[in-house]
Amino acid sequence: MLSSEQDDLRLLRESARMLFERAGGSGRARKLRDAGGDFDPEMVRELAEAGVFGVAVPEDNGGLGMGLAAGGIIAGEVGRVIAPEPVVLTIGLSLGLLRRLCPDHPKVPQLISGETVLAVAWQERGPGGAPADATCRYAGGKLTGAKAWVVGAAGSQGFLVVAQGDDGQVLVLVEANADGFVINKRAQADGSSLGELSFSGTPAAELASGRAVQDALAEAVVDATALAAAELVGLSERAFEITLDYIKTREQFDKPIGSFQVIQHRAVDLHVMCEVAQAGVGEALAQMDGETDPKIRARLASRAKARAVTAAKKLTRDAIQLHGAVGYTDEFDVGLYLNRALVLSAWLGDDAYHRRLWFEAREEEGAAQ
């Protein structure tokens, strides 16, 4: 017997899967990439109708109140078809910030309904290219400075920017067409782009300020990290299915190559890695829903991302090898999965980074006991 909650999750998964499949699965991702890499605003609205963006927003604020695990299920479906729509960005980051800092802001229902997409900018690049302390300043309604590594910058109607205010950090809203605002797009492996934003006296509206901004940002990043992990797991699963189909049909030496033991054992290892990732990431997200301590939630998100990146790297790279030469062509879909995995792995920290955070969090918890 499934509980009604599990039933709801199943329905959510099925509707997201159907929606993506009807729209053309991974073939749609290829078309969008070839057309310039932006997401499809029509798809954003359809996803919104299915309840996707508000999944983790409390019911009182117009969402479904189903939690992060439900968000992870949707993210997994996004990963399976490598959809470029800003699902994790919206559930985890933009709505993650707004529902914590200003749940009654009019942008909240607009994000849930898919009318608008907001990118979130908080990191800055130092002179050497590595992340640096925030110097982007907000004063008197104007924003000045630069932000880097902004996902979804290309198709967003506005930006949620974390900047230095007169009394600590502030969260401000910048419209995409604001004056004194330049977006420099840097192309990524999967056809998407990262935005490098520069502001010079750009008009911005303050949404929140003080310690709360810092805390909400940390928690939103943790949520997005966990959701990105779930997206990578979905991506890995599908990359494996494609590869399994291929080794069953591709013949050499008058046999399917999947009849050779060396291929079989490699395929089994990929399958096992996938199952471990699914179980580990699923458990981490479910535990995050039952946990309020932000440090423990952060450790769980790091566990999820570390596992998901490890799995996705292995799955997509071995998928290329098992496809042989055609795996190295752009024509075969498996390469799209590799490229998407590269981008999602680098976003919000890769496996080595999150193992470090996980270990440090564990040490800290151990010392506190």
Added chain:
Amino acid sequence: MNDWNAMTDAEFRKEVRQFFEAEYPEELRHLPHRPKFAEIEHWHRKLHAKGWVAPAWPAEYGGMGLNAAKLLIFYEEQQRWGVNRGRDMGVQMVGPLIIKFGTQEQKDYWLPRILSCEDIWCQGYSEPGAGSDLANLRTRAEIDGDEFVINGQKIWTTMAHDATHIFMLVRTNPDAPKKQQGISFLLAPMDQSGVDVRTITTLSGETEFCEVFFDNARTPRANLVGELNKGWTMAKALLSFERIFIGSPSLAQNALGQLESFARGRGAFDDPVFRDRFAQAALDVEDHAALYARFADQLKRGETLGADVSMLKIWVTECFQRITELMIEAAGPDGGTIGPLQVGNISVDVLASFYKARPTTIYGGSNEIQRNILSKAVLGLPG
């Protein structure tokens, strides 16, 4: 009589835990070797008096009658407290087979003797030419009047030198069209002139494995369990629960705990490379436990496990090996030293752990065989 299955999981776990913690002899906790019966006899007596020798057997045969969920809890608690499984081949292997396929006479005679350990059993399956390819076994049993006459050799027979009886797969029809078809399941006494046992010294210096030679050894015809030539399917039918048990996270979890205390004491965590490798291993264990929990839930819902459960064994045994390899690394120049290494107030025998981890990828169906199983039965790959 208790209806254990009617208890909640938590109640049952508490009951089992309390019994082990109160009654299990401290000096036998986490025994690094397989004990001879004499070494654990006092514990066995307690277990027998409690009626807990055979958790999986139906109550009518003197077992606890646990369902799969309760059984899993029982074993988890057993492993958690480092309770030795004892000489459980009789309980785990022969008993269930006799219960399922034996005659009433066989049940009446053998089952009580298994529970009391009046008979101590060893398992005669593998042979020099029949390891992973078990059906290739050649040890012959021929009918001679009221007896079977047995000739051949078994190997890797765990603790045969401390057993009174052997249950074995023997070839009774060498002319069967498929090699799996001419095999029978036979019980035989060890104490006879036609049976010769020699111990095998392992890499760790232990002698728990034996070779058993049969030279016109004899056993009554009444010791055939099930039908003649049907031994293979019977033996295979028993393996399904073992497959989740052998993939349980406990071995790796215990080793990880040891590794952590040892590495901390040795200052290995000062090295960022070691920290990362420890984190990898720890996450491998944690995520495996999540996967194990999924299979355990399946059992708890009363579902039968599929061939995919093999993945647990592959992952956890390889992970266990990596953990023990990290122990050796953390030991630095002591990494080749026999015996316990003292760190603060704990002592860790890193080599013993390392050796213990080696055969886990070989026994219970080698990991290569497990990969073959997954490849065919789960992934549907051809050939």
